[in-house]
Amino acid sequence: MTASQQTSPAPVVTLSGARKAFGDNEVLRGVSLAVKPGEVVAIIGPSGGGKSTLLRCLTLLETLDAGSLSYGDLTVAQDEGGRTRYVKGPELKQARDRFGLVFQNYNLFPHMTVMKNISDAPIRVQKRPRAEAEAEARALIAKMGLEGCEEKVPCQLSGGQQQRVSIARALAMNPEVLYFDEPTSALDPELTAEVLRVIKELAAENMTMVIVTHEMGFARDVADRVIFMDGGVIAEEGPASQVIDHPREARTRAFLSRLEE
Ligand SMILES: Nc1ncnc2c1ncn2[C@@H]1O[C@H](COP(=O)(O)OP(=O)(O)OP(=O)(O)O)[C@@H](O)[C@H]1O
């Protein structure tokens, strides 16, 4: 074995001992997760189990009560005796550049064209030259199968098209990891298929992704690792062939059998 085979690549994102409560409701009860470059992680589990809260903590939309979070070698939040302290200002901004988030309901800017939805942040936030940002947006529009939609506004598009715009918008910022929170749960089956297809293409290109999904077939196809979250903890994780096809934990089995009903 060579030296390069022995050292596994540093994780893109590392979360350890994450705790989060809303009042008395302890939603995350010590979640640890490290995602390697190029890895695709699917998160499954029952409603209320803390999946969205986990993504919201990873994407700095919520703060952790306890636990640590880092992106590569950039420490974002550090546990200090059971309380989390966050970095401020420029370092926090630097961390935000490392990831993208795709929501269930697209969250596009309704008054902006597709082109502007995709190119606005690269131009205004990343200060990239307009011509360069628009050329990249056009390439992403083609990659997402949205040619001809450049000058349309979101309400002129199907849900599946809007979700592909929102994936293009996230990719335009060149994130190191892309998070998805149930990207297809607002879509009809045929629109779901076109969105899942582009996510699979990204997986084939080694995009690092963490995907909360109720689509077990998709998770089985695309994920290197499946995490089953229940009651604010990771109850089981491993390859889909284990977690989905041969779950070891009774609560994973119970969840999967409820889905089949
Ligand atoms: N901002 C908030 N304020 C108060 N409680 C919240 C907030 N966000 C989430 N919760 C609570 O945290 C718990 C976990 O919710 P979360 O949305 O993370 O679950 P989930 O696994 O994503 O569920 P679903 O599959 O239904 O999307 C729920 O009890 C929810 O009511």
Ligand SMILES: [Mg+2]
């Ligand atoms: Mg959720």
